[in-house]
Amino acid sequence: MAPGILVNKATSPPALKQGEASKPDLRAMFRDRETLELHSSGGPIDEDSLGWLEPTSKDTSAEQMRERYNRDGYLWVKGVLPKDDVWKMRETYLEYLPGLTERWMQPGKLRRKFGFQDQNTEYIQRMVAAHSEKWYRDFCAHPDLQAFVKHLTGWEDTTLLERSILRPNVPGGGTTQVHYNQILLRAGPPTSITAWVPIGDCAANGGGLLYLEDSVRVGQQLEREFNKAAESLTEAERISAFNETMMSTGYLERDSGKFSKAWNRRWLCADYEAGDIVLHNPFMIHSSAINEEERGVIRFATDLRYVEAGKPFDTRWMKTWVPGDGL
Ligand SMILES: O=C(O)CCC(=O)C(=O)O
Ligand SMILES: [Fe+2]
Numbered sequence: 001m002a003p004g005i006l007v008n009k010a011t012s013p014p015a016l017k018q019g020e021a022s023k024p025d026l027r028a029m030f031r032d033r034e035t036l037e038l039h040s041s042g043g044p045i046d047e048d049s050l051g052w053l054e055p056t057s058k059d060t061s062a063e064q065m066r067e068r069y070n071r072d073g074y075l076w077v078k079g080v081l082p083k084d085d086v087w088k089m090r091e092t093y094l095e096y097l098p099g100l101t102e103r104w105m106q107p108g109k110l111r112r113k114f115g116f117q118d119q120n121t122e123y124i125q126r127m128v129a130a131h132s133e134k135w136y137r138d139f140c141a142h143p144d145l146q147a148f149v150k151h152l153t154g155w156e157d158t159t160l161l162e163r164s165i166l167r168p169n170v171p172g173g174g175t176t177q178v179h180y181n182q183i184l185l186r187a188g189p190p191t192s193i194t195a196w197v198p199i200g201d202c203a204a205n206g207g208g209l210l211y212l213e214d215s216v217r218v219g220q221q222l223e224r225e226f227n228k229a230a231e232s233l234t235e236a237e238r239i240s241a242f243n244e245t246m247m248s249t250g251y252l253e254r255d256s257g258k259f260s261k262a263w264n265r266r267w268l269c270a271d272y273e274a275g276d277i278v279l280h281n282p283f284m285i286h287s288s289a290i291n292e293e294e295r296g297v298i299r300f301a302t303d304l305r306y307v308e309a310g311k312p313f314d315t316r317w318m319k320t321w322v323p324g325d326g327l
Contacts, residue, residue: 042255188314207291219283
Protein backbone atom coordinates (compact mmCIF):
# COMPACT_ATOMS: atom_id res chain seq x y z
CA MET A 1 0.00 0.00 0.00
CA ALA A 2 1.29 3.45 -0.88
CA PRO A 3 1.97 5.87 1.98
CA GLY A 4 -1.34 6.65 3.57
CA ILE A 5 -2.89 8.15 6.60
CA LEU A 6 -4.97 6.48 9.22
CA VAL A 7 -8.46 7.85 9.02
CA ASN A 8 -9.77 6.40 12.24
CA LYS A 9 -7.34 7.90 14.73
CA ALA A 10 -7.70 6.93 18.37
CA THR A 11 -8.93 10.41 19.16
CA SER A 12 -11.92 10.07 16.82
CA PRO A 13 -15.24 9.55 18.53
CA PRO A 14 -16.21 5.91 18.43
CA ALA A 15 -19.86 6.03 17.51
CA LEU A 16 -21.51 7.30 14.40
CA LYS A 17 -24.64 9.28 15.18
CA GLN A 18 -28.14 8.83 13.93
CA GLY A 19 -28.33 9.92 10.37
CA GLU A 20 -24.83 8.70 9.59
CA ALA A 21 -24.67 5.56 7.53
CA SER A 22 -22.37 3.00 9.10
CA LYS A 23 -19.84 0.82 7.31
CA PRO A 24 -17.78 -0.43 10.24
CA ASP A 25 -15.58 -2.70 8.13
CA LEU A 26 -14.02 0.34 6.50
CA ARG A 27 -13.45 2.31 9.66
CA ALA A 28 -9.81 1.52 10.25
CA MET A 29 -8.60 1.52 6.70
CA PHE A 30 -5.66 3.49 5.43
CA ARG A 31 -6.59 5.96 2.78
CA ASP A 32 -4.12 6.31 0.01
CA ARG A 33 -3.08 9.89 -0.57
CA GLU A 34 -2.00 9.11 -4.09
CA THR A 35 -5.38 7.94 -5.26
CA LEU A 36 -7.54 10.59 -3.65
CA GLU A 37 -10.49 11.32 -5.92
CA LEU A 38 -12.63 14.38 -5.42
CA HIS A 39 -15.66 15.68 -7.28
CA SER A 40 -17.31 19.05 -7.24
CA SER A 41 -20.98 19.41 -8.16
CA GLY A 42 -19.78 20.21 -11.68
CA GLY A 43 -17.62 17.09 -12.15
CA PRO A 44 -14.35 15.41 -11.13
CA ILE A 45 -11.29 17.34 -10.01
CA ASP A 46 -8.20 15.92 -11.72
CA GLU A 47 -5.59 14.36 -9.51
CA ASP A 48 -2.96 16.79 -10.76
CA SER A 49 -5.19 19.66 -9.68
CA LEU A 50 -5.03 18.54 -6.04
CA GLY A 51 -2.56 19.32 -3.28
CA TRP A 52 -2.44 19.50 0.50
CA LEU A 53 -2.83 22.40 2.92
CA GLU A 54 0.11 23.12 5.22
CA PRO A 55 -0.84 22.77 8.88
CA THR A 56 0.32 25.25 11.50
CA SER A 57 0.78 24.48 15.18
CA LYS A 58 -1.06 26.85 17.49
CA ASP A 59 2.20 27.40 19.40
CA THR A 60 3.83 29.02 16.36
CA SER A 61 4.70 32.66 17.06
CA ALA A 62 2.03 35.18 16.09
CA GLU A 63 4.55 36.86 13.80
CA GLN A 64 5.24 33.66 11.88
CA MET A 65 1.53 32.86 11.69
CA ARG A 66 0.81 36.31 10.28
CA GLU A 67 3.56 35.83 7.71
CA ARG A 68 2.01 32.54 6.62
CA TYR A 69 -1.51 33.96 6.53
CA ASN A 70 -0.33 36.88 4.41
CA ARG A 71 1.73 34.65 2.12
CA ASP A 72 -0.80 31.84 1.62
CA GLY A 73 -4.16 33.54 2.19
CA TYR A 74 -5.06 30.87 4.75
CA LEU A 75 -3.84 29.51 8.05
CA TRP A 76 -4.87 25.99 9.05
CA VAL A 77 -4.27 25.85 12.77
CA LYS A 78 -4.35 22.57 14.64
CA GLY A 79 -6.14 22.19 17.93
CA VAL A 80 -7.33 25.74 18.61
CA LEU A 81 -10.54 24.48 20.24
CA PRO A 82 -10.74 21.75 22.89
CA LYS A 83 -11.80 18.60 21.05
CA ASP A 84 -14.43 17.80 23.67
CA ASP A 85 -16.21 21.09 23.11
CA VAL A 86 -16.33 20.43 19.38
CA TRP A 87 -17.64 16.88 19.72
CA LYS A 88 -20.21 18.09 22.24
CA MET A 89 -21.43 20.68 19.75
CA ARG A 90 -21.74 18.01 17.06
CA GLU A 91 -23.64 15.73 19.38
CA THR A 92 -26.02 18.49 20.47
CA TYR A 93 -26.78 19.34 16.85
CA LEU A 94 -27.39 15.73 15.89
CA GLU A 95 -29.72 15.36 18.86
CA TYR A 96 -31.50 18.55 17.90
CA LEU A 97 -32.17 17.19 14.42
CA PRO A 98 -32.75 13.54 15.17
CA GLY A 99 -33.78 11.05 12.57
CA LEU A 100 -32.73 8.90 9.74
CA THR A 101 -30.64 10.04 6.84
CA GLU A 102 -33.75 11.00 4.91
CA ARG A 103 -34.66 13.52 7.59
CA TRP A 104 -31.27 15.18 7.27
CA MET A 105 -31.59 15.84 3.62
CA GLN A 106 -32.63 19.20 2.43
CA PRO A 107 -35.09 19.52 -0.46
CA GLY A 108 -33.50 19.03 -3.85
CA LYS A 109 -32.02 16.52 -6.22
CA LEU A 110 -30.61 14.21 -3.60
CA ARG A 111 -33.95 13.76 -1.84
CA ARG A 112 -35.58 12.99 -5.16
CA LYS A 113 -32.79 10.57 -6.06
CA PHE A 114 -33.50 8.59 -2.91
CA GLY A 115 -37.20 8.60 -3.71
CA PHE A 116 -38.22 11.05 -0.98
CA GLN A 117 -40.65 13.90 -1.49
CA ASP A 118 -38.96 17.07 -2.65
CA GLN A 119 -39.88 19.02 0.45
CA ASN A 120 -38.77 18.81 4.03
CA THR A 121 -40.38 21.56 6.04
CA GLU A 122 -39.48 20.15 9.43
CA TYR A 123 -35.81 19.84 8.50
CA ILE A 124 -35.68 23.41 7.18
CA GLN A 125 -37.40 24.85 10.25
CA ARG A 126 -35.17 23.03 12.71
CA MET A 127 -31.94 23.66 10.87
CA VAL A 128 -32.74 27.38 10.71
CA ALA A 129 -33.85 27.51 14.36
CA ALA A 130 -30.55 25.89 15.44
CA HIS A 131 -28.78 29.16 14.62
CA SER A 132 -30.59 30.97 17.42
CA GLU A 133 -30.04 28.33 20.08
CA LYS A 134 -27.87 29.22 23.04
CA TRP A 135 -25.57 26.20 22.56
CA TYR A 136 -24.75 27.36 19.04
CA ARG A 137 -24.30 31.00 20.04
CA ASP A 138 -22.00 29.95 22.84
CA PHE A 139 -19.99 27.78 20.48
CA CYS A 140 -19.53 30.66 18.02
CA ALA A 141 -18.42 32.92 20.86
CA HIS A 142 -16.02 30.30 22.24
CA PRO A 143 -13.39 32.22 24.22
CA ASP A 144 -10.55 30.19 22.67
CA LEU A 145 -11.63 31.25 19.19
CA GLN A 146 -11.86 34.92 20.11
CA ALA A 147 -8.54 34.76 21.96
CA PHE A 148 -6.84 33.10 19.00
CA VAL A 149 -8.09 35.69 16.51
CA LYS A 150 -6.89 38.49 18.80
CA HIS A 151 -3.52 36.81 19.23
CA LEU A 152 -3.06 36.36 15.49
CA THR A 153 -4.23 39.77 14.38
CA GLY A 154 -2.99 41.85 17.30
CA TRP A 155 -6.39 43.56 17.34
CA GLU A 156 -7.27 45.00 20.71
CA ASP A 157 -10.77 43.68 20.34
CA THR A 158 -12.72 41.74 17.73
CA THR A 159 -16.30 41.85 16.57
CA LEU A 160 -17.82 38.54 15.57
CA LEU A 161 -20.36 39.09 12.80
CA GLU A 162 -23.65 37.57 13.74
CA ARG A 163 -24.43 35.84 10.45
CA SER A 164 -22.99 32.36 10.16
CA ILE A 165 -24.25 29.10 8.71
CA LEU A 166 -24.19 25.61 10.13
CA ARG A 167 -23.63 23.29 7.20
CA PRO A 168 -24.28 19.58 7.55
CA ASN A 169 -23.21 18.10 4.20
CA VAL A 170 -24.59 14.61 3.88
CA PRO A 171 -22.66 12.08 1.78
CA GLY A 172 -23.28 12.60 -1.91
CA GLY A 173 -25.14 15.84 -1.22
CA GLY A 174 -24.65 19.48 -2.11
CA THR A 175 -21.39 21.39 -2.09
CA THR A 176 -20.24 24.95 -1.67
CA GLN A 177 -19.39 26.25 -5.11
CA VAL A 178 -16.31 28.28 -6.04
CA HIS A 179 -16.24 31.75 -4.48
CA TYR A 180 -14.35 34.26 -2.35
CA ASN A 181 -16.07 35.85 0.62
CA GLN A 182 -15.64 39.52 -0.22
CA ILE A 183 -18.35 39.04 -2.87
CA LEU A 184 -20.76 38.63 0.04
CA LEU A 185 -19.18 41.29 2.25
CA ARG A 186 -18.92 44.07 -0.31
CA ALA A 187 -20.62 46.72 1.76
CA GLY A 188 -17.48 46.86 3.89
CA PRO A 189 -13.72 46.98 3.28
CA PRO A 190 -11.91 43.66 2.66
CA THR A 191 -10.61 43.47 6.20
CA SER A 192 -12.65 40.60 7.64
CA ILE A 193 -11.12 37.27 8.56
CA THR A 194 -13.11 34.06 8.19
CA ALA A 195 -12.66 31.12 10.53
CA TRP A 196 -13.88 27.89 8.98
CA VAL A 197 -14.57 25.49 11.81
CA PRO A 198 -15.08 21.78 11.11
CA ILE A 199 -17.35 20.32 13.79
CA GLY A 200 -15.89 16.85 14.03
CA ASP A 201 -13.11 15.15 12.07
CA CYS A 202 -13.36 15.58 8.33
CA ALA A 203 -11.17 13.52 6.03
CA ALA A 204 -10.00 15.00 2.74
CA ASN A 205 -12.70 13.14 0.84
CA GLY A 206 -15.33 14.05 3.44
CA GLY A 207 -16.47 17.33 1.88
CA GLY A 208 -14.21 19.71 3.84
CA LEU A 209 -13.21 23.08 2.49
CA LEU A 210 -10.76 23.21 -0.45
CA TYR A 211 -8.62 26.27 -1.00
CA LEU A 212 -7.30 27.35 -4.37
CA GLU A 213 -3.55 27.69 -4.00
CA ASP A 214 -2.20 31.24 -4.08
CA SER A 215 -5.58 32.65 -5.05
CA VAL A 216 -5.85 35.93 -3.11
CA ARG A 217 -4.57 37.76 -6.17
CA VAL A 218 -7.09 35.95 -8.37
CA GLY A 219 -9.94 37.00 -6.06
CA GLN A 220 -8.67 40.57 -6.04
CA GLN A 221 -8.45 40.65 -9.82
CA LEU A 222 -11.96 39.23 -10.21
CA GLU A 223 -13.38 41.71 -7.72
CA ARG A 224 -11.78 44.60 -9.63
CA GLU A 225 -13.34 43.29 -12.83
CA PHE A 226 -16.76 42.85 -11.21
CA ASN A 227 -16.61 46.37 -9.80
CA LYS A 228 -15.67 47.77 -13.17
CA ALA A 229 -18.51 45.93 -14.87
CA ALA A 230 -20.86 47.24 -12.17
CA GLU A 231 -19.91 50.91 -12.65
CA SER A 232 -23.28 51.85 -14.08
CA LEU A 233 -25.23 50.06 -11.35
CA THR A 234 -26.62 51.71 -8.25
CA GLU A 235 -24.68 51.28 -5.00
CA ALA A 236 -27.30 48.84 -3.69
CA GLU A 237 -26.93 46.74 -6.84
CA ARG A 238 -23.14 46.94 -6.82
CA ILE A 239 -22.80 45.45 -3.36
CA SER A 240 -25.12 42.58 -4.20
CA ALA A 241 -23.47 39.20 -4.79
CA PHE A 242 -26.31 38.47 -7.20
CA ASN A 243 -26.24 41.58 -9.40
CA GLU A 244 -26.30 41.29 -13.16
CA THR A 245 -22.50 41.09 -13.48
CA MET A 246 -22.38 37.97 -11.29
CA MET A 247 -23.59 34.42 -11.67
CA SER A 248 -27.17 34.24 -10.36
CA THR A 249 -25.99 32.06 -7.48
CA GLY A 250 -23.31 34.54 -6.36
CA TYR A 251 -20.69 31.88 -7.03
CA LEU A 252 -17.88 31.96 -9.59
CA GLU A 253 -18.17 28.43 -10.96
CA ARG A 254 -19.87 25.13 -10.23
CA ASP A 255 -17.08 23.00 -11.65
CA SER A 256 -14.11 23.36 -9.29
CA GLY A 257 -11.86 21.25 -11.54
CA LYS A 258 -12.53 23.48 -14.52
CA PHE A 259 -11.85 26.59 -12.43
CA SER A 260 -8.49 25.33 -11.19
CA LYS A 261 -7.42 24.45 -14.74
CA ALA A 262 -8.47 27.89 -16.00
CA TRP A 263 -6.34 29.57 -13.32
CA ASN A 264 -3.58 26.98 -13.36
CA ARG A 265 -3.70 26.41 -9.63
CA ARG A 266 -4.35 23.38 -7.43
CA TRP A 267 -7.12 22.83 -4.90
CA LEU A 268 -5.56 22.25 -1.50
CA CYS A 269 -7.37 19.80 0.75
CA ALA A 270 -6.75 18.45 4.26
CA ASP A 271 -7.66 15.83 6.79
CA TYR A 272 -9.24 18.13 9.34
CA GLU A 273 -9.65 17.14 12.95
CA ALA A 274 -12.08 18.36 15.58
CA GLY A 275 -10.51 21.43 17.20
CA ASP A 276 -8.82 22.69 14.01
CA ILE A 277 -9.77 25.95 12.36
CA VAL A 278 -8.81 27.50 9.04
CA LEU A 279 -8.56 31.27 8.90
CA HIS A 280 -8.81 32.80 5.47
CA ASN A 281 -8.50 36.06 3.61
CA PRO A 282 -11.71 37.55 2.11
CA PHE A 283 -10.26 37.17 -1.41
CA MET A 284 -9.05 33.59 -0.95
CA ILE A 285 -10.94 31.32 -3.35
CA HIS A 286 -12.51 28.21 -1.88
CA SER A 287 -15.16 25.57 -2.50
CA SER A 288 -16.08 22.19 -1.12
CA ALA A 289 -16.11 18.83 -2.84
CA ILE A 290 -18.85 16.24 -2.58
CA ASN A 291 -18.73 14.32 0.67
CA GLU A 292 -17.49 10.87 -0.37
CA GLU A 293 -16.27 9.69 3.01
CA GLU A 294 -16.33 5.86 3.05
CA ARG A 295 -18.20 5.58 6.36
CA GLY A 296 -20.95 8.00 5.43
CA VAL A 297 -19.96 10.57 8.05
CA ILE A 298 -21.81 13.87 7.76
CA ARG A 299 -19.50 16.80 7.03
CA PHE A 300 -20.48 19.38 9.59
CA ALA A 301 -18.98 22.86 9.91
CA THR A 302 -19.62 26.48 10.58
CA ASP A 303 -17.88 29.58 9.30
CA LEU A 304 -17.39 32.72 11.37
CA ARG A 305 -16.37 36.22 10.34
CA TYR A 306 -14.31 38.56 12.49
CA VAL A 307 -13.51 42.25 12.10
CA GLU A 308 -11.52 44.64 14.26
CA ALA A 309 -13.85 46.21 16.81
CA GLY A 310 -14.67 49.83 16.03
CA LYS A 311 -13.62 49.61 12.34
CA PRO A 312 -16.07 49.77 9.41
CA PHE A 313 -17.55 46.50 8.16
CA ASP A 314 -20.53 45.13 6.23
CA THR A 315 -23.31 45.65 8.77
CA ARG A 316 -25.70 43.54 6.70
CA TRP A 317 -24.00 40.62 8.46
CA MET A 318 -25.27 41.60 11.90
CA LYS A 319 -28.32 39.39 11.69
CA THR A 320 -29.01 35.72 12.11
CA TRP A 321 -28.94 33.75 8.88
CA VAL A 322 -32.18 32.64 7.26
CA PRO A 323 -32.36 31.04 3.80
CA GLY A 324 -32.61 33.61 1.02
CA ASP A 325 -31.49 36.52 3.22
CA GLY A 326 -29.92 38.17 0.18
CA LEU A 327 -26.31 37.58 1.23
O1 LIG B 1 -18.42 25.15 4.79
C1 LIG B 1 -18.60 25.43 3.61
O2 LIG B 1 -18.88 24.59 2.78
C2 LIG B 1 -18.47 26.86 3.14
C3 LIG B 1 -17.68 27.71 4.04
C4 LIG B 1 -17.28 29.00 3.45
O3 LIG B 1 -17.61 29.33 2.33
C5 LIG B 1 -16.45 29.92 4.25
O4 LIG B 1 -15.94 29.51 5.30
O5 LIG B 1 -16.29 31.06 3.84
FE1 LIG C 1 -16.87 31.25 1.81
